Every structure is written in structure tokens, then in C-alpha cells.
Amino acid sequence: MISTEKAIELEDKFGAHNYHPLPVVLAKGEGVFVWDPEGNKYYDFLSAYSAVNQGHCHPKITEALTNQASTLCLTSRAFYNNVLGEYEQYITEYFGFDKVLPMNTGAEGVETAIKICRKWAYEKKGIPEQEAKIIVLENNFHGRTTTVISFSNDPDARKNFGPYTPGFIKIPYNDIDALQEALKDPNVAGVLAEPIQGEAGVVVPDDDYIPKMAELCRAKNVLFMADEIQTGIARTGSLLAVCGNCSCKGNCERQQSYTKPDILILGKALSGGAYPVSAVLADEHxxxxxxxxxxxxTYGGNPLACKVAISALKVVRDEKLAQNARTLGELFRSEMEKLVEKFDLFVKVRGKGLLNAVVINDTSESETAWKFCVALKDNGLLAKPTHGNIIRFAPPLVMTENQLMECVEIIKMTVLEY
Known part of the structure; x- marks a missing residue:
């Protein structure tokens, strides 16, 4: 096995420099832990941006992957395969929709939802062709494609990648009045929203924001599209973030707080991090x-992806990961609040379930959060800054309370040392 130093050297020399990773090389993972080539062990508090909700190398998901990989991997959609229909039935019943369109990556899922929404607008709502508009929220993150970065307000994502795709109205997040005003446009076809803005720094809206958004969309015959690529699959303490405070279908009885989107976009943890799988769900109409x-x-709906996704969703249900995320999330935030009260380094903690963030007492242009994450790494915990002075904490959902408290102690120790 090559060393940490050599692995970083090779990436720097032969890879495009489109990422700025923390200076650690990962060579092995199991559950909530990862190891570098030298055998140093770390708690993973990023979970591959919430793709590894079920933990690294979950044995049931790995078994499904290896069994199907030795049988049949890819047919394309030129032919039927003997797994896709089973998967389509499983995932639609699991989330309560009529139909699913299988894709591979999160960005493909978002692009697919946009295309479906526009086509529905012309053929069902009667918006004149080429005039459909989609409302998006400021500080959104829906991927890196040309269309998606066209409605981003992140200069790093946008600058020098134009010309940009038209057809989007951008309004402030968590602002119902702005949404009501934008919906007055008769050519609005849909609203695309993250129930919690993860990449923006785990920005949690008011409790009634998403339900009101869905209600306003229904009143105007506009499609509510929920991007749950990062927030879904039990991450926020419910199966979907739009479920409110219940864990909904598959984890407990669905309660009245569930806000069903017209189009649901899933990815990341849909495969437990074992394989690229995304999905767009909607009803027949x-x-x-x-x-x-x-x-x-070509790869969407391939047998390997389907078997992996079924297994990943079964793990979420069988191991009650939504309930665990809810319980541990409340504990984690309460412990971080103690640090906010006692030390000047942390000024705010926010989140839901095991998708949380702390705001560092410095400007977004500072390196304080980055240096603190390097110090955390040296103490055995891996996290990553977002937007300069915000650190996202999102461990695998298989974490135990004892493990979580060990991580809290690591964070406390690092604060004291910093």
C-alpha cells in the first residue's frame, strides 16, 4: 500500500485540482471509522457528504453488491433486466409514489426533475412552450452541471462557466412572502428546494416553511420538487426531511407532519455509498x-445499482437509522450548545438529526475553521469546513451513543487546545 505522502503527491501531479481536500488519505473504512495507509484510525464525521449514512462497507450492502456483480452488472435499457422491476416496486412503495425514473448521480436526478417539470408544464398545465420558469432558492446547491450552476449564487461554481441556462427565478430561502410574490407569475412551473440547505452551512428553515411552500404550490398548480439528495434516507432524523418530526413510512407510522412533494429527488445514501444511484419519484399524472x-x-436502472439500493434501503428500515439519527442529533446539539456557552470559538450550532453544523467565531474568509478541522484530524476526527467559517458534522447513522460521546470529547479537547 502506498503511503499518505505518495498518495497526495500522485493526486496533485496527475489529477485536476478541482477539490481542496483535508490533508488525510483514507485507505479503509468500516462503520463509523476510516483508516489511513499508516493505520491511523479516525471517526468519519462527514460520511462522504451524507452518502455513507449506513456506515462504511456495510456487510449487507457489500454482499448485495458482490453477489450481483458476479451475476450481471449492466444491460442498458435496450433490454429488460430481472432486477429493475423489483427495485421500482420496492422504492415506490417505500416512499409512497406511483413511479420512479432511475438515474446515477445526484446532479442527474436534479436535471431529470427539471426536465419532467418543464414537460409537465407545457403538456399538462398549458404554459406556452419555452416559457416555463422554475423558482429556486438563494444559496442553493443542487450539483455542478451547466444548468444547475446557472441558478447558483456561489461565484466559484459560476464564474467563467457561462453562458447560463435561462428559465429560473431566484428568491431568498425561508421567505414565504417572497415565494408568494414569485408565484404570481403564471408561467411558473415548479419550485425546487432543499428542505435543509446542507452545502450552505446546514441552514434549517422555520418549521412551517416547507409545508407552506407545498400548500402555495398546490394552490397555484405548481410542482413542488424536493431535493433530498443530502437530507434524505434518514439523515435528518426522519426518512425524509419533508417528513417533519416523524420518521414516516418505513420507520414508523406516517404522521400528519409529512409534506409529500410532487417530485422527490434522491441520491447519495440511496446506495449507502457503495455505487452511484439516484432516483426521481413522482405520481403517474x-x-x-x-x-x-x-x-x-445507459447506466440508470442497471441490475447492480438496483440490488445495492434495495439493500441500502432495507438497512435504513431494519436498523432504525432515522430514529437513531434523531436521538443522537438532539444529544449532539445539546453538547455543542454547552461549548457555545463556555467558549468563544463556537458562536452557533444548528441542524436536524445527524446533519449539524457549528459556526466559527471568525469571518468566512478566515482559515480558522480549516485549521480547526486539521486539529480535529490530528485528534482522530474528520470533518470539513463549508463556506469558510462553518464546520459540518455529519457522521454515519450507525453511530452509537458511546461513540458519539467519544467524538464530543474529541471536539471539546480540540477546542481547549486550539
Whole structure:
């Protein structure tokens, strides 16, 4: 096995410099832990941006992957395969939708939802062709494609990648009045929203924001599209973040707080981090606008992806990961609040379930959060800053209370040393 130094040297020399990783090389993972080539052990508090909710190398997911990989991996959609229908039935029943359109990556899922929404607008709502508009929220993160960065306000994501794709109205997040005003435009086809803005720094809206958004969309015959790529699959303490404070179908009885989107976009933990799998779910009256030849993917719905996704979703349900995320999330935030009260380094903690963040007492242009994450790494915990002075804490959902408290002690110790 190559050393940490050599691995970093090779990436720097032969790879595009489109990321700025923390100076650690990961060579092995199991559950909530990862190891570097020298055998140093770390708690993973990023979970591959919430793709590894089920923990690293979950044995049930790995078994499904290896069994199917030795049988049949890819057919393309030129033919039927014997796993796709089973997966489609499983995931639609799991989340309560009529239909699913399988894709691979999160960004592909978002692009797919946008295309479905626009086509529905022209063929069902009667918006004049080429005039459909989609409302998006400021500080959103929905991927890196040309269309998606067209409605980003992150200069690093946008600058020098134009010309940009038109057809989007950008309004402030967590502002119902702004949404009501934007919905007055008769050519609005849909609203695309993250129930919690993860990349923006785990920004949690008011409790009634998402339900009111869905209600306003219904009143205006506008599709509410929920991007749950990062917040879904039990991360926020419920199966979906739009479920409110319950863990909804698959974890407990669905309660009245559930806000069903018209289009649901999933990815990341849909495969437990074992393989790229994403999905777009909607009911028949929406999904039926897509006809043969109008959208697809060679890899979308391949047998390997389908088996992995079924296994990953079963793990979430069987191991009650949503409930665990809810319980441990409350504990983690209460412990971080103690640090906010006692020390000047942390000024705020926010989050839901095991998707949390602390705001560092410095400007977004400072290196304080980065240096603190390096110090955390040296003490055995891996986290990463976002937007300069915010640190996201999002461990795998298989974490135990004892492990969480060990991590809290690591964070406390690092604060004291800093």
C-alpha cells in the first residue's frame, strides 16, 4: 500500500485540482471509522457528504453488491433486466409514489426533475412552450452541471462557466412572502428546494416553511420538487426531511407532519455509498409525460445499482437509522450548545438529526475553521469546513451513543487546545 505522502503527491501531479481536500488519505473504512495507509484510525464525521449514512462497507450492502456483480452488472435499457422491476416496486412503495425514473448521480436526478417539470408544464398545465420558469432558492446547491450552476449564487461554481441556462427565478430561502410574490407569475412551473440547505452551512428553515411552500404550490398548480439528495434516507432524523418530526413510512407510522412533494429527488445514501444511484419519484399524472426516447441513461436502472439500493434501503428500515439519527442529533446539539456557552470559538450550532453544523467565531474568509478541522484530524476526527467559517458534522447513522460521546470529547479537547 502506498503511503499518505505518495498518495497526495500522485493526486496533485496527475489529477485536476478541482477539490481542496483535508490533508488525510483514507485507505479503509468500516462503520463509523476510516483508516489511513499508516493505520491511523479516525471517526468519519462527514460520511462522504451524507452518502455513507449506513456506515462504511456495510456487510449487507457489500454482499448485495458482490453477489450481483458476479451475476450481471449492466444491460442498458435496450433490454429488460430481472432486477429493475423489483427495485421500482420496492422504492415506490417505500416512499409512497406511483413511479420512479432511475438515474446515477445526484446532479442527474436534479436535471431529470427539471426536465419532467418543464414537460409537465407545457403538456399538462398549458404554459406556452419555452416559457416555463422554475423558482429556486438563494444559496442553493443542487450539483455542478451547466444548468444547475446557472441558478447558483456561489461565484466559484459560476464564474467563467457561462453562458447560463435561462428559465429560473431566484428568491431568498425561508421567505414565504417572497415565494408568494414569485408565484404570481403564471408561467411558473415548479419550485425546487432543499428542505435543509446542507452545502450552505446546514441552514434549517422555520418549521412551517416547507409545508407552506407545498400548500402555495398546490394552490397555484405548481410542482413542488424536493431535493433530498443530502437530507434524505434518514439523515435528518426522519426518512425524509419533508417528513417533519416523524420518521414516516418505513420507520414508523406516517404522521400528519409529512409534506409529500410532487417530485422527490434522491441520491447519495440511496446506495449507502457503495455505487452511484439516484432516483426521481413522482405520481403517474406527472411521470406519464416522459415517453420512450425522451430521457434516459445507459447506466440508470442497471441490475447492480438496483440490488445495492434495495439493500441500502432495507438497512435504513431494519436498523432504525432515522430514529437513531434523531436521538443522537438532539444529544449532539445539546453538547455543542454547552461549548457555545463556555467558549468563544463556537458562536452557533444548528441542524436536524445527524446533519449539524457549528459556526466559527471568525469571518468566512478566515482559515480558522480549516485549521480547526486539521486539529480535529490530528485528534482522530474528520470533518470539513463549508463556506469558510462553518464546520459540518455529519457522521454515519450507525453511530452509537458511546461513540458519539467519544467524538464530543474529541471536539471539546480540540477546542481547549486550539
Amino acid at each position: 406527472i411521470m406519464e409525460v416522459i415517453k420512450p426516447g425522451q430521457h434516459g441513461s
